[in-house]
Amino acid sequence: MKRILAFVAGGLLLTLPVYLGLANLRPLEDLFVYHDAWKAFEPLFLLGDVVGIHGHGTIVEATMFVVSCAIALAIVALLSTGVTQMRRQRKSA
Numbered sequence: 001m002k003r004i005l006a007f008v009a010g011g012l013l014l015t016l017p018v019y020l021g022l023a024n025l026r027p028l029e030d031l032f033v034y035h036d037a038w039k040a041f042e043p044l045f046l047l048g049d050v051v052g053i054h055g056h057g058t059i060v061e062a063t064m065f066v067v068s069c070a071i072a073l074a075i076v077a078l079l080s081t082g083v084t085q086m087r088r089q090r091k092s093a
Helices: 002-023 026-033 037-048 053-092
Strands: none
Touching: 002 053, 026 037, 037 053
């Protein structure tokens, strides 16, 4: 339980920096400027029944937040695995 709580807490702490990193990626910004990425979000727009730029922006921000949370959890999982491996190697040596 303690390990899961640390995993989730680490993921939540990293979510905002990962989100800001994604938001400032120039290639991702260019996709939205040239309207190519908006087509990928059309099913979510229809599902959420949103109209207008404000509704679309909310859907895109929420999706980016969920993606950044998943990336943050993956980073924490990789770091946790690396630390566990290092501890096992030190114990066996």
